[in-house]
Amino acid sequence: MSKHTSTPTPWSDRLRAVTPVDLASLSSGATPGVLDKEAAATESPGIAKALSTLQEKLFADSLFGGRRRVLLVLQGMDTAGKGGVVKRVAGTMDPQGISHHAFKKPTEEELAHPFLWRVEKRLPGPGSIGIFDRSHYEDVLVPRVHESVPSVELESRYEQIVDFERALVDDGVAVLKVFLHLGFDEQKKRLLRRLDRSDKHWKFSTADVDDRALWPSFHDAYEVAIDRTHTSEAPWHIVPADNKWYSALAVQNLLLETLQSLDLTWPTADYDVAAQRARLLAT
């Protein structure tokens, strides 16, 4: 008898980076694995529920001595939708098990320390899902584009990142790295929308327009960063981001697969359930 059902392609296979990366050759408007927005909307609630249950298992595991946790690293050009993905992905989970941090331009104090210093302080604790909106990757992207760090230092940073992430994995952290791949024209549309609405003016910065001239340099810096830090323990995923519904669903699925890979189980009661029930009923 032939097998009637085929195993669906894991999202991690579908979206895992293939190095050397050539971003120009990758469609930012594609929606691999999903037919359309309606199909995504149908699929989304089930994934949210599965995520929520696994998050609770991860949290419960940590109360019984487990050290496992997840780190989701989100990178992308301005307006790529990092914040929106966080809102969609984290919004369906328990805020108590999420540790979110948006990295801004480094402060004076942060610049006085090695670049991983501020990142280490924000790592999720056991049982938590950490979400980095920007991350240590900014420290190899911006300096490369603006040539603000000596190249020997820059070279060393790629290696430090690989070592850092390997140490995290060894310590029980599942590292999920996502590049939200936005198109140049779609960014223009999104920036125009911010100018069109007075309640979105605060989100616009004149530097956003300046940075569009540096688009090829940033893409180049991303390609090098991904190539140099794409490891089997902590691989990169490239998520087409012109459609917000797609990028949100893709990251949800990637996170779900990451949690599933941990093979979590509910902790066993370390007390006599029947005896406790009897005690409780007597109160």
Next chain:
Amino acid sequence: MSKHTSTPTPWSDRLRAVTPVDLASLSSGATPGVLDKEAAATESPGIAKALSTLQEKLFADSLFGGRRRVLLVLQGMDTAGKGGVVKRVAGTMDPQGISHHAFKKPTEEELAHPFLWRVEKRLPGPGSIGIFDRSHYEDVLVPRVHESVPSVELESRYEQIVDFERALVDDGVAVLKVFLHLGFDEQKKRLLRRLDRSDKHWKFSTADVDDRALWPSFHDAYEVAIDRTHTSEAPWHIVPADNKWYSALAVQNLLLETLQSLDLTWPTADYDVAAQRARLLAT
């Protein structure tokens, strides 16, 4: 002509504590202001949307130098549903603008410092909504029940809390204090449910049953704490908590009113919108 529409009673008026508090006289199963679960479900999405917009305004305000923020303090007996309220209330907002912390039994390091030390470290920054699942109030509740702190020190703590919260308000923090009022019988049901389900066993602790014997002492400690720290700047609200749908909706509404009271407006663009549009269109 007579006025046909009456102003609805604000939730803050409806649920504000009336001192001296007598918890035994207050129904934990009441649902003031809402007919039933269906009515709550109808009302909830609109409130979530309003909360989300105001949260964004609060965040935007902070980017333009505003210092305002909100601190929601959630207290209640075990299984009162603090975690569930956090999930419901925070789940519809942007995780980036939420700073959540669940206070556990103090560590050795925390005990070596004044009791407000660990609390100060967790205060929300400008533009954020801080949520405390338990708080500095644990430091006047547990020591009172277990007589683990000299009474002169305990007395001083109530005053320190009042001063501390007044300083917060002066610094731009809107302080919203909520006691989730759970019934003794409803707690028993909730604990039994945890014993009934093997995927909830990890949530049960034998100490939960021990603590039921101390219920009157804890209620007494809550009454004193509320009476002593119920100020015009930082009043207490007592939310009936036997119905989870009610307590979630009530806290959402209290938070909404708190945000509305800040009279937030969208920041004005500090750049020439037309000029930036022209620049952008040229890219």
